[in-house]
Amino acid sequence: FPQLDGEILRRWSLLSYPSLVKELCSLFIGPELIPRDDLDGLINRAFSRFRHQDVVRLSRLAQGLNVLELWHGVTRAFKDLSLSCTAQFLQYFLEKRQKHVTVVVGTSGDTGSAAIESVREAENVDIVVLLPKGRCSRTQELQMTTVLKDNVHVFGVEGNSDELDAPIKAVLADAAFVEKHGLLSLNSLNWSRVLVQMAHYFFAYFRCAPSLDVCPLPTVEVVVPTGAGGNLAALPGAALRLPPQPSSRRWSWLPG
Numbered sequence: 001f002p003q004l005d006g007e008i009l010r011r012w013s014l015l016s017y018p019s020l021v022k023e024l025c026s027l028f029i030g031p032e033l034i035p036r037d038d039l040d041g042l043i044n045r046a047f048s049r050f051r052h053q054d055v056v057r058l059s060r061l062a063q064g065l066n067v068l069e070l071w072h073g074v075t076r077a078f079k080d081l082s083l084s085c086t087a088q089f090l091q092y093f094l095e096k097r098q099k100h101v102t103v104v105v106g107t108s109g110d111t112g113s114a115a116i117e118s119v120r121e122a123e124n125v126d127i128v129v130l131l132p133k134g135r136c137s138r139t140q141e142l143q144m145t146t147v148l149k150d151n152v153h154v155f156g157v158e159g160n161s162d163e164l165d166a167p168i169k170a171v172l173a174d175a176a177f178v179e180k181h182g183l184l185s186l187n188s189l190n191w192s193r194v195l196v197q198m199a200h201y202f203f204a205y206f207r208c209a210p211s212l213d214v215c216p217l218p219t220v221e222v223v224v225p226t227g228a229g230g231n232l233a234a235l236p237g238a239a240l241r242l243p244p245q246p247s248s249r250r251w252s253w254l255p256g
Contacts, residue, residue: 002027006212013206017056018047021085021199028195034092042092046084049074049117056081056200058207068204074117075143077110078231082196087118087125089192090184094124101182103127106168108161109136113143115186116152126151127186130164133157188230197234 004012012020022043029039047055052072059067073080094101103125105115112129119125129144133156136144144154157164165187172178172185186193201222206212208220224232 010212012202013209013212017054017199017203018043020203021196024199024202025085025195029089034089038092042088043085046088049084050080056203058204066204066208068200070200073114075110075113077114078200079110079114079193080117081200082193083111083114083118083186085196086186086190086192087115087122091119091122091124094122099182100124100126101184103186104168104171104183105129105186106161106164107131107136107144109140111187112136112154113140116144116147116154118186120147120149120152122151126153129154130157130168131155132160132164135160188233193230194234197231200231201235 012023015023022040025043026036026039034042050072052069055072057069057072059069061067070078070081073084090101093099101124103115103119105112105127107113107115107129109131112131116127116129119127129152131141131144131154147154168185168187172183177183184190188194204222205220209218211218222235224235226232
């Protein structure tokens with residue numbers, strides 16, 4: 001896992017959200033996979049449809065409370081942030097390898113619409129979204145069912161989102177079937193989503209921590225409203241700590 005020293009953290013603390021995502025992704029996506037100029041271009045393109053110029057904004061409230069605004073994407077779901085990047089990475093590799101895939105997504109509402117928007121213009125991707133009939137909000141349902149693109153296929157299914165996850169997991173576990181039909185998922189288990197979501201916690205920490213020049217680092221409490229906990233998977237990965245040697249200025253990236 002990458003190592004971050006105090007100087008890197010101080011430099012990162014001054015970055016915009018898109019620049020922070022670029023630095024973070026470059027730790028795990030080496031130039032042999034995506035050259036840095038290409039990586040920066042993909043991330044810029046991913047965030048080009050966000051309504052706020054900073055993409056993500058920290059709103060400061062009374063009594064030391066803050067709200068990290070993650071809802072400035074096309075569908076107004078926080079998942080726009082990670083899925084927009086993931087789709088750009090996916091399309092990049094598919095074009096280089098001249099391949100086509102079919103993305104299978106189960107949703108309780110926000111994942112489906114965010115996934116659709118992320119790949120609606122992708123020539124190398126078809127997306128199949130399964131939504132639980134009558135269990136999504138009217139807005140979310142319309143976001144998914146009104147995208148009239150040839151590569152977008154939306155189906156209503158019986159049961160709740162947990163129940164429809166079971167057949168999706170079973171299909172993706174069939175390696176031969178996946179290989180034959182070129183299947184993959186953009187649900188929370190996709191590593192790229194976890195990677196990009198780590199930036200949320202870095203960005204929030206840098207904006208809330210009073211100083212990075214103290215040892216140990218100050219504590220910031222994070223409260224995440226969540227359903228299945230997919231976003232929380234990024235939090236342990238973004239945790240930082242000092243090693244046991246008190247004189248060391250080196251920080252460790254902890255695996256999630």
